[in-house]
Amino acid sequence: MDIIDKIPGVIGYATVRADDGAVEETKGSSATDLADLTAYFSSAGEVIKNNLDLGEVRFVSLHYGSNQLVIVRHGDRFIGLEIERGKDPLQIIKQLETPVVIEQPPITVPRSLSMKIQQINLLIDEFGGENEREHWFDLLNQSLGLLGREIAPVIGVVENRLAFKANPPAEKEDEYNGALRYIVDFLVKKAVEEMGSSQARAKVQTVIERMR
Amino acid sequence: MDQDALNNAAAKGLPMPFAVSKSGVTLVAPTTAVYKEQLAQTASLIFETISTLGEVKIDRMEIVGDKKSIIMDFDAGGIVGTIFESAGGAVSSEYGSLLQEMRKKPTAVTPVRRKAVIAPDVLEKMKVILQDYVGDFTERIFQNQMKNQAINAEVLHEEDVRRLILALGRATGMIVGHSKGHELSSKLIELIK
Numbered sequence: 001m002d003i004i005d006k007i008p009g010v011i012g013y014a015t016v017r018a019d020d021g022a023v024e025e026t027k028g029s030s031a032t033d034l035a036d037l038t039a040y041f042s043s044a045g046e047v048i049k050n051n052l053d054l055g056e057v058r059f060v061s062l063h064y065g066s067n068q069l070v071i072v073r074h075g076d077r078f079i080g081l082e083i084e085r086g087k088d089p090l091q092i093i094k095q096l097e098t099p100v101v102i103e104q105p106p107i108t109v110p111r112s113l114s115m116k117i118q119q120i121n122l123l124i125d126e127f128g129g130e131n132e133r134e135h136w137f138d139l140l141n142q143s144l145g146l147l148g149r150e151i152a153p154v155i156g157v158v159e160n161r162l163a164f165k166a167n168p169p170a171e172k173e174d175e176y177n178g179a180l181r182y183i184v185d186f187l188v189k190k191a192v193e194e195m196g197s198s199q200a201r202a203k204v205q206t207v208i209e210r211m212r
Numbered sequence: 213m214d215q216d217a218l219n220n221a222a223a224k225g226l227p228m229p230f231a232v233s234k235s236g237v238t239l240v241a242p243t244t245a246v247y248k249e250q251l252a253q254t255a256s257l258i259f260e261t262i263s264t265l266g267e268v269k270i271d272r273m274e275i276v277g278d279k280k281s282i283i284m285d286f287d288a289g290g291i292v293g294t295i296f297e298s299a300g301g302a303v304s305s306e307y308g309s310l311l312q313e314m315r316k317k318p319t320a321v322t323p324v325r326r327k328a329v330i331a332p333d334v335l336e337k338m339k340v341i342l343q344d345y346v347g348d349f350t351e352r353i354f355q356n357q358m359k360n361q362a363i364n365a366e367v368l369h370e371e372d373v374r375r376l377i378l379a380l381g382r383a384t385g386m387i388v389g390h391s392k393g394h395e396l397s398s399k400l401i402e403l404i405k
Binding site for chain 1: 253271274275282295302356
């Protein structure tokens with residue numbers, strides 16, 4: 001479901017098969033177990049729909065903490081999309097249903113933020129090499145969920161690169177920069193743990209040189 | 213929650229309000245009477261599902277159908293909600309406000325008992341312990357989990373603190389390994405024993 005990676009506002013998502021509830025995929029930076037929530041509540045939603053004669057379900061929405069999970073039927077699967085609480089589920093569903101029609105405005109990112117994004121992508125290249133990229137994308141998503149809460153709805157891994165999915169609001173530039181700094185620190189800390197400080201330092205140095 | 217509160221909510225604009233306590237007591241407004249039995253079954257299914265998924269504190273569920281929709285608010289006492297005619301898929305925010313108002317009425321049938329209130333200084337003590345595990349990330353992780361779990365730092369209930377501890381343990385586990393995350397959770401639990 002690569003199309004979902006590009007939808008602004010989606011923090012993470014899970015897909016489950018409609019016939020048996022088996023989890024197919026979980027992606028994004030959510031700190032919540034979206035797969036279980038999607039599987040259990042899509043099934044509960046179907047039972048309640050029949051029980052109360054609601055007609056065909058357009059969506060089920062669960063609210064928890066500062067987020068909500070919007071569950072929609074999409075062909076032979078259910079998709080659970082985590083978005084911020086208070087956002088309009090219909091807007092996200094519309095983009096899921098008609099991805100080609102929706103024209104996204106060009107994304108303009110301030111230089112300070114685009115440099116940080118470039119730095120993170122280069123760190124993933126260096127740390128992940130040819131074979132470990134998936135692992136480093138997992139760590140990147142984890143760090144977004146843990147440390148980049150405010151930035152997670154507008155940023156994500158799209159076609160194997162960290163990228164903004166919507167224009168970052170100008171007044172949030174400092175806040176977003178702060179979040180990205182933490183993510184850089186997290187990735188470097190993980191690299192030191194996993195490959196030792198001298199190898200990690202050498203790879204960080206390569207990134208610095210590539211950015212010059 | 214009592215019958216008067218439901219009737220008042222109906223008069224104020226909730227189309228088909230209802231309330232179901234954890235113990236299964238089901239109250240419905242006259243407009244909702246036809247669904248009483250189905251709502252009791254629905255509530256039972258939801259209590260079971262939420263209890264299976266324990267760690268996530270779900271406080272609202274909406275199901276939007278193409279004929280009718282339902283919105284339900286959950287708390288320790290049970291469910292309050294309303295069925296309404298679907299209008300283009302949108303859920304009026306007014307329903308949420310009216311449900312909260314309905315919940316505030318004095319409780320007769322479904323007393324809401326929350327576990328003991330904990331002194332807010334426990335949060336600072338938790339941060340000191342967390343610092344040993346995640347160092348420079350402490351404040352950020354702590355604040356993010358407070359927001360994720362919608363914790364009110366001014367009135368801390370034991371169940372909220374326990375939820376926060378679980379979330380901090382999970383977050384810490386992602387950074388320094390799951391065994392360290394469990395170790396942290398155990399140390400933090402000691403603070404509220």
